[in-house]
Amino acid sequence: MLAAKDRFEPRHNGPRPSDIPEMLETIGVDSVESLVRKTVPSQILLDRALNLGKYSGGLAESDALTELKRISDQNTVNRSFIGMGYSDCKTPPVILRNVLENPGWYTQYTPYQPEVAQGRLECLMTFQTMMMDLTGFELCNASLLDESTAAAEAMTMIHGDARSKRPIFFIDEKVHPQTQAVVKTRAAGFGVKIVVGSYKDFEFTKEVSGALVQYPATDGVINDYSDFAEKAHAAGAKLAVAADVLSLTKLQPPAMWGADIAVGTSQRLGVPLGFGGPHAGYLATGQAFARKMPGRIIGVSIDAEGKPAYRMAMQTREQHIRRDKATSNICTAQALLANVSALYGMYHGPEGLSKIATHCQESASLILAGLKELGCASEDAPYFDTIKVSPPPGVSVDAVMESGYKNGVNFRKFDDSSLTLSTDETTSLADVEAVWKAFAMGKDFSFTADSLLPKAAVPEIPSALKRTSLFMTHPVFNTHRSEHQMLRYIFKLANKDISLVHCMIPLGSCTMKLNSTAEMIPITWEKINRIHPFAPAAQTKGYAELIDSLEKILCEITGFPGMSLQPNSGASGEYAGLRAIRAYQESKGEGARDVCLIPVSAHGTNPASAAMCGMRIIAVGCDEDGNIDMADLKAKAEKHAAKLSALMVTYPSTHGVFEETIVDICDTVHAAGGQVYMDGANMNAQVGLCGPGYFGADVCHLNLHKTFCIPHGGGGPGVGPIGVAEHLKPFLPGHPVVPMGGKETAFGTVAGAPWGSASILPISWMYCVMMGSQGLRAATETAILNANYMAARLASHYKVLYTGKSGTCAHEFILDLRDFKASAGVTEADIAKRLADYNFHAPTMSWPVGGTIMIEPTESEDKAELDRFVDSLISIRKEIAEIEAGRQPKDNNVLKNAPHTASVVTATNWDRPYSRAKAVYPMAGLRQEKFWPTTSRLNDTYGDRNLVCSCPPIESLIENEEDLELMN
Numbered sequence: 001m002l003a004a005k006d007r008f009e010p011r012h013n014g015p016r017p018s019d020i021p022e023m024l025e026t027i028g029v030d031s032v033e034s035l036v037r038k039t040v041p042s043q044i045l046l047d048r049a050l051n052l053g054k055y056s057g058g059l060a061e062s063d064a065l066t067e068l069k070r071i072s073d074q075n076t077v078n079r080s081f082i083g084m085g086y087s088d089c090k091t092p093p094v095i096l097r098n099v100l101e102n103p104g105w106y107t108q109y110t111p112y113q114p115e116v117a118q119g120r121l122e123c124l125m126t127f128q129t130m131m132m133d134l135t136g137f138e139l140c141n142a143s144l145l146d147e148s149t150a151a152a153e154a155m156t157m158i159h160g161d162a163r164s165k166r167p168i169f170f171i172d173e174k175v176h177p178q179t180q181a182v183v184k185t186r187a188a189g190f191g192v193k194i195v196v197g198s199y200k201d202f203e204f205t206k207e208v209s210g211a212l213v214q215y216p217a218t219d220g221v222i223n224d225y226s227d228f229a230e231k232a233h234a235a236g237a238k239l240a241v242a243a244d245v246l247s248l249t250k251l252q253p254p255a256m257w258g259a260d261i262a263v264g265t266s267q268r269l270g271v272p273l274g275f276g277g278p279h280a281g282y283l284a285t286g287q288a289f290a291r292k293m294p295g296r297i298i299g300v301s302i303d304a305e306g307k308p309a310y311r312m313a314m315q316t317r318e319q320h321i322r323r324d325k326a327t328s329n330i331c332t333a334q335a336l337l338a339n340v341s342a343l344y345g346m347y348h349g350p351e352g353l354s355k356i357a358t359h360c361q362e363s364a365s366l367i368l369a370g371l372k373e374l375g376c377a378s379e380d381a382p383y384f385d386t387i388k389v390s391p392p393p394g395v396s397v398d399a400v401m402e403s404g405y406k407n408g409v410n411f412r413k414f415d416d417s418s419l420t421l422s423t424d425e426t427t428s429l430a431d432v433e434a435v436w437k438a439f440a441m442g443k444d445f446s447f448t449a450d451s452l453l454p455k456a457a458v459p460e461i462p463s464a465l466k467r468t469s470l471f472m473t474h475p476v477f478n479t480h481r482s483e484h485q486m487l488r489y490i491f492k493l494a495n496k497d498i499s500l501v502h503c504m505i506p507l508g509s510c511t512m513k514l515n516s517t518a519e520m521i522p523i524t525w526e527k528i529n530r531i532h533p534f535a536p537a538a539q540t541k542g543y544a545e546l547i548d549s550l551e552k553i554l555c556e557i558t559g560f561p562g563m564s565l566q567p568n569s570g571a572s573g574e575y576a577g578l579r580a581i582r583a584y585q586e587s588k589g590e591g592a593r594d595v596c597l598i599p600v601s602a603h604g605t606n607p608a609s610a611a612m613c614g615m616r617i618i619a620v621g622c623d624e625d626g627n628i629d630m631a632d633l634k635a636k637a638e639k640h641a642a643k644l645s646a647l648m649v650t651y652p653s654t655h656g657v658f659e660e661t662i663v664d665i666c667d668t669v670h671a672a673g674g675q676v677y678m679d680g681a682n683m684n685a686q687v688g689l690c691g692p693g694y695f696g697a698d699v700c701h702l703n704l705h706k707t708f709c710i711p712h713g714g715g716g717p718g719v720g721p722i723g724v725a726e727h728l729k730p731f732l733p734g735h736p737v738v739p740m741g742g743k744e745t746a747f748g749t750v751a752g753a754p755w756g757s758a759s760i761l762p763i764s765w766m767y768c769v770m771m772g773s774q775g776l777r778a779a780t781e782t783a784i785l786n787a788n789y790m791a792a793r794l795a796s797h798y799k800v801l802y803t804g805k806s807g808t809c810a811h812e813f814i815l816d817l818r819d820f821k822a823s824a825g826v827t828e829a830d831i832a833k834r835l836a837d838y839n840f841h842a843p844t845m846s847w848p849v850g851g852t853i854m855i856e857p858t859e860s861e862d863k864a865e866l867d868r869f870v871d872s873l874i875s876i877r878k879e880i881a882e883i884e885a886g887r888q889p890k891d892n893n894v895l896k897n898a899p900h901t902a903s904v905v906t907a908t909n910w911d912r913p914y915s916r917a918k919a920v921y922p923m924a925g926l927r928q929e930k931f932w933p934t935t936s937r938l939n940d941t942y943g944d945r946n947l948v949c950s951c952p953p954i955e956s957l958i959e960n961e962e963d964l965e966l967m968n
Helices: 020-027 032-039 061-072 094-099 118-135 147-161 178-189 226-234 289-290 318-324 333-371 397-406 427-438 449-453 483-495 517-524 541-558 570-587 605-612 629-640 662-671 726-731 760-796 819-824 828-837 861-885 915-918 940-945 961-967
Strands: 170-174 193-199 210-217 238-242 261-265 282-285 298-301 308-313 386-389 411-417 418-420 562-564 597-601 616-620 643-651 673-679 699-701 721-725 813-816 852-855
Touching: 020 032, 020 760, 032 760, 061 118, 061 517, 061 541, 061 760, 061 940, 061 961, 094 483, 094 517, 118 282, 118 298, 118 308, 118 483, 118 961, 147 170, 147 178, 147 210, 147 261, 147 282, 147 289, 147 411, 147 699, 170 178, 178 193, 178 210, 178 570, 210 226, 210 562, 226 238, 226 616, 226 915, 226 940, 261 699, 308 940, 318 449, 333 427, 333 449, 333 483, 397 418, 427 449, 449 760, 517 760, 541 562, 541 699, 541 721, 541 760, 562 726, 562 852, 570 605, 570 726, 597 605, 597 629, 605 616, 605 643, 616 629, 629 662, 643 662, 662 673, 699 861, 721 726, 760 852, 760 861, 819 861, 828 852, 828 861
Parallel strands: 170 193, 170 210, 210 238, 238 261, 597 616, 597 643, 643 673, 673 699
Antiparallel strands: 261 282, 298 308, 386 418, 411 418, 562 721, 699 721, 813 852
16 A cells, blocks of 8 residues: 555656557557557467566565665675776766756667767767877777777787788786686687787797787786887787886877777776776777777768768678678667766866876875885886885785775785785775775874875886877867866757757667666666675675666576676677687587578678687578578578577567568577577567577577666667576686686677676666566566557558557557659668758668667657658658659758758758748747757768768867858
């Protein structure tokens, strides 16, 4: 009777109960259950409710937050001196509140539509510029998943540059162990031999493609690698360096001493520890590698008015284009976290970053001075923020570690005779004294910080390694010092972008559903986001319970007994799943199985991931209804039975249909000795209704940033865990620092942190436990209902390309626009751009079928928003009809000129064959609530031919004089 009334399901699912009868009538069915049975094949439909244990009934929002607080309170937040590429930091409150906690930033989609994404593109450009300035290179991407995977990408670039003719890659032994592990794992898929040793002793041969070093090294020493770089280049090899970005305010940039690629993480620039992620990695390099860089690169082009504007450069390198020719399967970028770091850099500026770096140096020097007073010894070597010391005489390393835990500080056990301690922006005098007390085994010591100051001078960095060049000189890094300035700049950028705070984002295969406030609140709790990923297990009991609970929930949903949360993107999950399959087959003496069957309709990352695992891709055709051609599948499975490793299949299909033959598909592959990998991108149509492990798949990755409500963040973060059948469990990813997975049988490591982007797992956990069993099923049913309602309303205006045997679609559908090119000269791009004038983000364009758009409303949109979008498309169809009838010219109409900016429609001259009102107010209601694109349609060709990847001069972005006069 007194149960909490703030139930979540009615807030998450959009349509009201009173709307559903009309929606069903439009579709032509009498109930939601009837719609589901017409849509989902009967042989895979679950006949029971999901069992989520004590959360089966679902918790109210307030109760779920209380339960998660109970769980997280089991974590202990010690001051971390562990380092290893992870540093505590201070996220400025103005950035924390107005970016990380602002849905206007975290609900944005990847900026494929630049006209409605200029804000985040500008910020990502600033990120690139900052990293280029710090590293000294000409190019940088925005961004990668973490430092370890960035290093793996660098290795892949270098191996590819050598045309795979140099099979050896060297890693210095002082590279962080997790980075070594990820690079080794990636190298195995390409057949690259990894050699680990001391850079001082290594000799390059003609078989070595390149090398990786750490700067500063994992033991804190600042090494001069210039001679090593010369040796590499003399042998025709390339050198990559994992560089700490904050140290580069003091140290010579890698490009200046001969490195070819710099990689790392921007985590310490304002992004919380978060038990390992999400954090934005970076990769910077020179022009020679411009066309080989992985990830997203932001560039500058011009719009239809000739004005400069930002866009994603070189988009043809995206994996859905390159497919099996790709050397990287990158899909997710950590855009939100890159933006946080960019804004952090703007807020502090070069002087502020230098002061923070000095603080870290001084803290380390003061700590070392005190430890020497206690009898500790340390090598006489230059360092930045990390010192390596022996314990006091008569005390073991393990004893110091235990004493540290008791005194609230964590150290790193480097080996049996030494420890390392890394300082950061947050290190205080109290922290320093706690370190001394821990090393003194809790006893009093006679010195004070003041008495040690004469002995605590910051060590002199050798002149050859001391930074002399300026950095971050662009005005953007020197004009946002006050909080008012920063606040206004943050909102100026956000106001240029469409996000879920404005409208539905109906992107097929992307599932842009509600990211609820209750789900998001916990990510900024201290006991969630201030935990080091290598903190001892005794301090992370809350995370252990949370992870175990989420894994069990996901196992129940998918029907798999095993789950790994380590992959920190969907594409990383694909890679991990295929590597697990290959490791299993190798354990059975079937390592020769290397053929991967992939339908031609598959996500582009599928063939890219398979290629990275050393697999040979064989395409499987689709029939005229968009389903997998069973005859072709059976013929190719039989032909390649001796070498068949796996089939990659997306379900429901990429065409938005539940294929009736899915069980037969699985049986066919198993009969030929292969395994079935299911791409879980469309899991939002399965939860509670069916599951890959229930109907025959062996492994499936899940996009937690789609089905399970982690927000897209403008292009990342993402999480791509994999569920596996029993026989694959021993081969799940492991980790070199924190024992996990199959340990000895694990295929390798795919992310720097043991549980990937752990700090955002609470979002998915909150979603599942608030929805409960019935709520999760209702969400899936509602997603199917919404898609079929929209398809039914649009069917008399557009051609719905694919449906199932009963005439229904799954959770998304495709509209065929190809006929309009002949009848009116209108393309899918024209319709996409015109939708911006109607206050909408475009659906997915030209995939999986060229000349189409794919629409996915999700369950979170209510009927009014569905109708607004449908009405907009119907209105656009009428605009096309005007062109077809000759009432508007084919080359100068509202579609060809879309989107229309305020500066265009308020210009003195207007010579277009339609009114200004029709351009920007084509529907009732837009006069009351209008999103204005800030740039006209971009010229992609110009941007590709004129690659500019750093912030342009301020003058180039100022409006012309005529526009300024109008504004005044």
